[in-house]
């Protein structure tokens with residue numbers, strides 16, 4: 001898929017980040033997933049006063065897609081930035097738990113788009129590069 005086709009996915013991730021509920025870390029994340037059927041689901045991170053219960057944007061977006069009936073995710077976009085530095089250049093990368101949840105629903109070749117908050121870059125990395133030797137359902141026999 002070419003870059004122009006990613007515009008809606010990138011925009012959805014960016015839009016979701018503006019709705020992050022992150023009063024504790026003050027780090028806003030937005031994620032969007034494109035399903036194999038062409039639908040986009042997006043979500044931000046949602047924190048909790050019991051810090052460990054905070055939920056990542058990528059997981060929330062995938063759960064929204066799967067809850068709506070999707071079972072195959074083709075592409076994922078992520079953006080993250082400190083609330084007080086929304087135009088930073090740094091790329092936020094998905095945490096390990098989110099990578100494992102991605103592997104459940106997306107193939108190794110799926111593109112994960114890391115969006116620079118300042119708009120300077122959208123770097124594509126294959127899910128298989130982010131989580132090599134992943135544990136998946138094949139291992140269950």
Ligand code: THU
Nearest residue numbers: 025027029045054056057094095
């Ligand atoms: N966060 C995400 O939403 N996704 C990640 O992949 C990494 C971290 C959130 C969790 C927490 O609300 C904040 O970013 C700081 O860790």
